[in-house]
Amino acid sequence: MKLIKKITYTLLFLSITHFSIAQTHNAYYQGIVDNCTLLSVTTNLNEFVNHGVKSVGSSEIDNAKNWLKAKYLSYGYTDIVEDTFTTGGSSTTNIVVTKVGLVYPNTYVIIDGHYDTINGVGANDNGSGTTLILEIAKQLANVPTEYSIKFINFSAEEIGLKGSQHYVNNVVNATNPKLDIRLVLNIDQIGGRSDMINDTIVCERDTDNQNGNDVASNLITDELIVCIGLYSSLSTEKSYAYSSDYIPFENNGEIITGLYEKNETLHSHSSTDVIANMDVNYLYEITKGATGAVLHFAVANQALSVEENILEEVKFFPNPAQYFINISSGNLGLKNSNIKLINLTGKIAYSKEVLNDVKDCRIPLVNVKSGVYLLELIINDNKKIEKIIVE
Numbered sequence: 001m002k003l004i005k006k007i008t009y010t011l012l013f014l015s016i017t018h019f020s021i022a023q024t025h026n027a028y029y030q031g032i033v034d035n036c037t038l039l040s041v042t043t044n045l046n047e048f049v050n051h052g053v054k055s056v057g058s059s060e061i062d063n064a065k066n067w068l069k070a071k072y073l074s075y076g077y078t079d080i081v082e083d084t085f086t087t088g089g090s091s092t093t094n095i096v097v098t099k100v101g102l103v104y105p106n107t108y109v110i111i112d113g114h115y116d117t118i119n120g121v122g123a124n125d126n127g128s129g130t131t132l133i134l135e136i137a138k139q140l141a142n143v144p145t146e147y148s149i150k151f152i153n154f155s156a157e158e159i160g161l162k163g164s165q166h167y168v169n170n171v172v173n174a175t176n177p178k179l180d181i182r183l184v185l186n187i188d189q190i191g192g193r194s195d196m197i198n199d200t201i202v203c204e205r206d207t208d209n210q211n212g213n214d215v216a217s218n219l220i221t222d223e224l225i226v227c228i229g230l231y232s233s234l235s236t237e238k239s240y241a242y243s244s245d246y247i248p249f250e251n252n253g254e255i256i257t258g259l260y261e262k263n264e265t266l267h268s269h270s271s272t273d274v275i276a277n278m279d280v281n282y283l284y285e286i287t288k289g290a291t292g293a294v295l296h297f298a299v300a301n302q303a304l305s306v307e308e309n310i311l312e313e314v315k316f317f318p319n320p321a322q323y324f325i326n327i328s329s330g331n332l333g334l335k336n337s338n339i340k341l342i343n344l345t346g347k348i349a350y351s352k353e354v355l356n357d358v359k360d361c362r363i364p365l366v367n368v369k370s371g372v373y374l375l376e377l378i379i380n381d382n383k384k385i386e387k388i389i390v391e
Ligand SMILES: [Zn+2]
Pocket: 001, 002, 114, 125, 126, 157, 188, 189
């Protein structure tokens, strides 16, 4: 729901930006991005549109909600929560799907967009964002990531960001401790215009001077821009966030970024917001870029996927541990392995390289403070990580 024409700024300062993680083209990410298909995006978009006008309180939005749940189930997700609330006398539901990260399970990358519409079927606003989120969820279903991901389809955005505000108040802040959010990527209205050439996507950052999080939002948006460049054919422009579901998160102090079409539709919130008036190839390109961005933000890690098979017989014990942790490798052997004990802020408390062909080794804990750690063992690109409590 974006009615005011926006002023956008061409990105001039990319070369001086600092990135927290080196952002180079990643062949593993590219392989996943390449699995996104135009057919899958357009099929989902058609189904979304065919559910009709999805206004809060209607049977249409209820059917769309059930359709969304069925989609996530078909992709293999099991943690699908209906976050139901009442607004303006009507009950309505956000759909929240969680994918658990293998290294930082309690820190979340949120990718969200609204699925309610007003006055029309909302092909662009926000069928475009809804189908992008579905496609990313589909492609990432079996991809191991270090951070957890929440895919959220909000309701009641069009009547005042009610769904996202409800979620921030009643889930993010009501969780104890408060939900730890790495960043929020909001997707709203990315369909472009059928009567124009759509080759640029607007990347939105927080510029409101509230909560001291503008710098972090700017950095994350720069990372988003790099990902769009690496994994899609589109150019980018940087602009500011406003009037969509990231705003309640921003007001809560979270780090936000977003995607929004460069050529703004003339049809939002009307009966002519149909697929024929948007550009599905543009939506497909954005989907590829955003898939790369989510893989980057959640730190997809191929090594985590093979740990079960190859490093299954490796055991860490005891846990909790007091004086030492034993690493037993069964018949595998620990030759050329790398062992790290990492605290939850990422600091390495102990590290060791095993060069000899031994089956077992022992980590002394005399200089390690009590607390929760991740014990990481890497052998030949295979990684095993486990949470260890040091007493
Ligand atoms: Zn919208």
